[in-house]
Amino acid sequence: MRVKITVEVLPKEGLADPQGAAVEAALGRLGVVAAAVHVGRLVVFELDGAELAGIEGQAREAAARVLANPVIEDVVAVRVEPLA
Numbered sequence: 001m002r003v004k005i006t007v008e009v010l011p012k013e014g015l016a017d018p019q020g021a022a023v024e025a026a027l028g029r030l031g032v033v034a035a036a037v038h039v040g041r042l043v044v045f046e047l048d049g050a051e052l053a054g055i056e057g058q059a060r061e062a063a064a065r066v067l068a069n070p071v072i073e074d075v076v077a078v079r080v081e082p083l084a
Contacts (some may be wrong), residue, residue: 001082002048003055009065009079010040015072040076043067046083056080 011017019039027034043063047055056078063075 003080006079007043
């Protein structure tokens with residue numbers, strides 16, 4: 001079975017987010033009042049031959065160990081979708 005894994009990573013709460021601040025300021029210049037803007041990453045990959053049982057746990061562990069810097073980032077979502 002082939003699955004698609006989607007991982008969302010954001011800066012930890014309370015840490016400086018210069019990209020988020022820049023986006024918030026740019027939105028303000030467009031007349032869009034936004035607050036608490038955070039800029040993170042979206043990582044998407046596919047696995048072949050994956051068993052659905054247990055794959056989400058494996059994906060979460062891989063995300064925490066490889067895709068996010070645990071000192072400054074949090075993995076906020078991991079989604080697993082079977083592909084046809």
